[in-house]
Amino acid sequence: MKNKELAQIFEEMADMLEFEGEDPFKIRAYRNAARILEALTGDIEKIAGQGELQKLPGIGAKISQKIEEYLSTGRIKKHAELKEKVPPGVLELMKIPGLGAKTVKRLYDELCIVDVESLERAIEEGKLLTLPKIREKTVEKIKKGIAMYRSMSDRIHLGIALPVARRAVEFLREINSVKEVQEAGSLRRRKSTVGDIDILVASQSGPDITNAFVKAPFVRDVLARGDTKASIIVDEGVQVDVRVVAPESYGAALQYFTGSKEHNIKLRKIAGEKGWKLSEYGLFNENGKVIASHIEKEIYAALGMEFIPPEMREDRGEVELALKNELPRLVELGDIKGDFHVHTSFSDGTASPERIAEVAGKQYGYEYVGLADHSQSLKVARGLSSQDLLKKTWVIRKLNEKSSVYLIPSAEVDILPDGTLDYPDGVLEQLDIVIASVHTRFNMSVEEMTKRILAAIRHPHVHILAHPSGILLGEREGYKLDWETVFKEAASTGTALEINAYYLRLDLNDELVREALRFGVKIAIGSDAHHEDQMWMMELGVGVARRGWCEKDHVLNTWPIKKILSWAKEKRKSGLKIGKGAKR
């Protein structure tokens, strides 16, 4: 799929157009197109083939033409022309905090500054001061910006950020004058990675709060401290921004600060169409009178909408649905009755089945847990031989006689490169639920990999396809797959696709989940915990499910164990038919 390549190209074109001083709205159009393409699960080539590019919101005549051009020639002329004109280093300069396109363009035009190095040299030589509107303070600001840029970490995994955020929230809650505290930004929306941690506080005494906050024990560095805002770096290297607002505008501030930016813009536009104005201070009518501001929900209500869950606020159609009162009722963490994917000390996990049962029951209130260890060929993960698996299964069934949490005899079976499974059917039959996944030979063509995955999905004993895309966040792209074919097959065979909730995977991702639901695919969430302390990541998986618009019934984990087991049986029966048919 060329979706991501195209997204990257349009994003880069937006940067270059910005450098060139183009119309900001045109630049927004390019960024918007990039955002649409990035999130698109269907193959852009296929959409183009059907002549439906312009049906995508934000893609019009010009951009669709450029997409076609790229698909047929492998390049976009305008992109190449821009690349000729814009030195690559200046785009990096625009990433320095405080430096934007306008300044970078001036630095380039007048001082021939083309990258960070030449900028530093120019500062050393005092050349910047020769420019109008740049004096000592600006130079200092740029110097600081460079230092910050160098020390800036990339986006942080939600699984790292969430515990940090909760610690900060708890600390703030203890401060006397604090009326309300809450996570905001991308963290509240449960994006799988966050650029920073945004926290909102309601209080009359901002200075007291920012003062106390920068002295918190977890603070490593203080970046800024004002009367209403403080920025710090915690020991984990994450930046935390705290904003303090008056209690009467808390709801509007929370709406603003939760974003996303695109969602905010859409809301503000709708307010404008009514002659009103929405900002972080409230929703105001044409006379400047407050319509709503105290409670977030009231903002949405006044605009004629249902409350939109934060996880949906990405401008992916949620506003339109909320206006019609047609939002899905999203699955909640409290609906989760069990975890399908936990590794035990039988293979590379650290916890015994007994211990997992105890934690699952006492700490999470689960009804069941799937004990899924690796299969024999995965030697690095101490995969179980057929015999060991059968022995483990016997042990688990024995434990179940007195365990209040049902331990599901399961396994995470490797899908071998030829599409066959890593255990014989006779062994798989002994398990209640079989999870299948790919751990080797990622580098296959779309056709090969799709064939490999389809074989597993069609297998009568396979119930769940784990970490279906193979992505490792920030480390490895997923392998290539024809998703439409995979989704269709999963739906027709009754095979569930996993949301692997381990913080480095979160796979399927939100967009793929949403697409899978459109095909009628069921979703199973698995923490993939190798240690009892990782079982909490279930909630990260629920975050992905909610971002993918999952309702309760879409998610197997909300079903009682009886229903799970009868579904599993059903798959074995019907899958047998389909599996045989497909094998010609």
Add this chain to the structure above:
DNA sequence: GCCGTTTTCGGCCCGACTGTTTTCAGTCG
């Protein structure tokens, strides 16, 4: 560059902070 149950042209979110201004541009969230 995109878009339209008020528009096919003329809009496109709104506000804070900063530095350099003598009335505002640039950057950011």
